[in-house]
Each structure stands twice: as C-alpha cells, then as structure tokens.
Amino acid sequence: MxxxxxxxxxxxxxxxxxxxxxxxxxxxxxxxxxxxxxxxxxxxxxxxxxxxxxxxxxxxxxxxxxxxxxxGRLPDASRPDGKHSRDIFYKMGFNDQEIVALLGAHAMGRCHPDRSGFDGPWTASPTVFTNTFYTELLGRKWVERKWSGPKQFEDKESKSLMMLPADMAMSTDKEFRKWVEVYAKDEKKFFEDFAKVTQKLFELGCNFDEKTKVYQFKPTNA
Known part of the structure; x- marks a missing residue:
C-alpha cells in the first residue's frame, strides 16, 4: 500500500x-x-x-x-451478501468461522465520511478490544440510516451506533450467524480464535521456517 x-x-x-x-x-x-x-x-x-x-x-x-x-481484491463494505465476503476471503484460505472472527475487529474504531464515506462507531467503546461487535449486532434493532451518505444502518434506539451492509450479512447469513452467536456469548473463545486467525492473516505469503523465532509481547498496561 x-x-x-x-x-x-x-x-x-x-x-x-x-x-x-x-x-x-x-x-x-x-x-x-x-x-x-x-x-x-x-x-x-x-x-x-x-x-x-x-x-x-x-x-x-x-x-x-x-x-x-x-x-477489487479487498472486502467491499457496501455489499450486503455473504457471497461477496466468501469470494474475497476464501481466496486467501479463510473459512466462515475465520471470516466472522476477523470481523470482530470492528469492535474498535469508527468510520469517517471523509475517508470511507461511512460514518460512526460500531460500539460505544471504540478504543477497547472486546466482543461487543457481536453483542451489538445481535442485541439491537438495526434500521437503515436516512442521510446523504452511502447505505448504512443505525441502531433504532439511540441512533449513535452503526453497522455496514457487509456487517449485517453476518447476522442474516445462517452459517455466519452461528459463529456470531458463539462469539457474542463467549469473549474468551473469540479472543482465542481471533489471535489465531490474525496471525494467519499477518503471515499470508510468508515462508517462515520452523526455526523462525515466535514473539509474544506483554501489553504495557499488563
């Protein structure tokens, strides 16, 4: 890039x-x-x-x-169908469970209209890594936002949180949803799976041998 x-x-x-x-x-x-x-x-x-x-x-x-x-090789947030996510991630060797685990990173950060065109945070604590993306996706009523920007969804109750069309596919697609439900109930399981799939993502295309040193870092707030 x-x-x-x-x-x-x-x-x-x-x-x-x-x-x-x-x-x-x-x-x-x-x-x-x-x-x-x-x-x-x-x-x-x-x-x-x-x-x-x-x-x-x-x-x-x-x-x-x-x-x-x-x-065209990266995920398109405007696509509301699970097929698109699979078309992108299957080519990289990820399965449905791994796709859903990776998307849990949406617990952090927010979208900016001057960048992606979309607007707003996925969760109320966008600087903390949790399983909240899943609990919010399943626990709130999501309606299409009426605004001048691209299609996205907002929570009906507070109108302060948002979901992308591609996010909504995680709850409407049967195979994706079952993993959303698992991670919404079990943050420890989400953390374990996320750590594995993120390492896999970060090592795509790398030919590490068995002797390559593996590092584990302690957070400064530990």
Missing part, C-alpha cells in the same frame, strides 16, 4: 494517515521492513486496547510498485 495505485484503492481510503504515523518509526529504525512494522503495529494496537496476545514473527520482504494488485 505504499505505492499507487494500491494506496488509492477505495477500500484503503484513510490508511495514508496510519502509514504516515508509522513512517516516523520507520525513519528511526530503517532496518525493519514495512511488512514487519505494519503487522507489529497491528499486534501492539490490539493488545494495548485489551485484546488477545498474538504470536508474531519477523522476516517479511517488502514488495515494489510493480507488485501492486488490481483493485
């Missing part, structure tokens, strides 16, 4: 802000690859927000501009 056209893909809108922040660290430690730095930052952010400990290994080799993939 350092290069055009990938940096400008619609699904990457707003990520330039994060890249610039991490570039400051890269300037201090030029020996680390961008791939290692970005994945390490992801592991640290999840853990510092109260999420699970995720195994991490170093050794990613950065690509060049000529390696940029065509647009």
């Amino acid at each position: 350092r290069f055009k056209p990938e940096a400008g893909h619609g699904a990457n809108n707003g990520l330039g802000i994060a890249r610039e922040r991490l570039n400051r660290i890269k300037d201090q430690f030029p020996e680390i690859s961008y791939g290692d730095l970005w994945t390490l930052a992801g592991v640290a952010a999840i853990q510092e927000a109260g999420g699970p400990t995720i195994n991490w290994r170093a050794g990613r080799i950065d690509g060049q501009e000529t390696d940029s993939p065509p647009e």
Whole structure:
C-alpha cells in the first residue's frame, strides 16, 4: 500500500494517515521492513486496547510498485451478501468461522465520511478490544440510516451506533450467524480464535521456517 495505485484503492481510503504515523518509526529504525512494522503495529494496537496476545514473527520482504494488485481484491463494505465476503476471503484460505472472527475487529474504531464515506462507531467503546461487535449486532434493532451518505444502518434506539451492509450479512447469513452467536456469548473463545486467525492473516505469503523465532509481547498496561 505504499505505492499507487494500491494506496488509492477505495477500500484503503484513510490508511495514508496510519502509514504516515508509522513512517516516523520507520525513519528511526530503517532496518525493519514495512511488512514487519505494519503487522507489529497491528499486534501492539490490539493488545494495548485489551485484546488477545498474538504470536508474531519477523522476516517479511517488502514488495515494489510493480507488485501492486488490481483493485477489487479487498472486502467491499457496501455489499450486503455473504457471497461477496466468501469470494474475497476464501481466496486467501479463510473459512466462515475465520471470516466472522476477523470481523470482530470492528469492535474498535469508527468510520469517517471523509475517508470511507461511512460514518460512526460500531460500539460505544471504540478504543477497547472486546466482543461487543457481536453483542451489538445481535442485541439491537438495526434500521437503515436516512442521510446523504452511502447505505448504512443505525441502531433504532439511540441512533449513535452503526453497522455496514457487509456487517449485517453476518447476522442474516445462517452459517455466519452461528459463529456470531458463539462469539457474542463467549469473549474468551473469540479472543482465542481471533489471535489465531490474525496471525494467519499477518503471515499470508510468508515462508517462515520452523526455526523462525515466535514473539509474544506483554501489553504495557499488563
């Protein structure tokens, strides 16, 4: 994502802000690859927000501009059907359970109209990593928001939380929903599965051997 056209893909809108922040660290430690730095930052952010400990290994080799993939390989938040999510994630080797586990990261952060076009947080505590994405998805009544932006949903009661069309597919698709229900009831199970699938995601395309050191970091607030 350092290069055009990938940096400008619609699904990457707003990520330039994060890249610039991490570039400051890269300037201090030029020996680390961008791939290692970005994945390490992801592991640290999840853990510092109260999420699970995720195994991490170093050794990613950065690509060049000529390696940029065509647009359309990332999830489209506006697609309300489970088929689209499967089309994207099955190609990367993920199953239904892993797709639902990854989406639990929506417990953190929010959407910004000047970036993705969507607006609002998924949960009332967007700086804390929990299983709240699932409990909110199942526990609230969601209605289409009436506004000038792209189609999205808001909770009927407070109108302060939002869900994307692709999020709603997690509750309407039978196979996805059963995992949403599991994670809504059992945060420990969600943390365990999320840690495994996030390591898998962060190591896609990497040829680590058995001797590659595995790191586990302690959060600073532990």
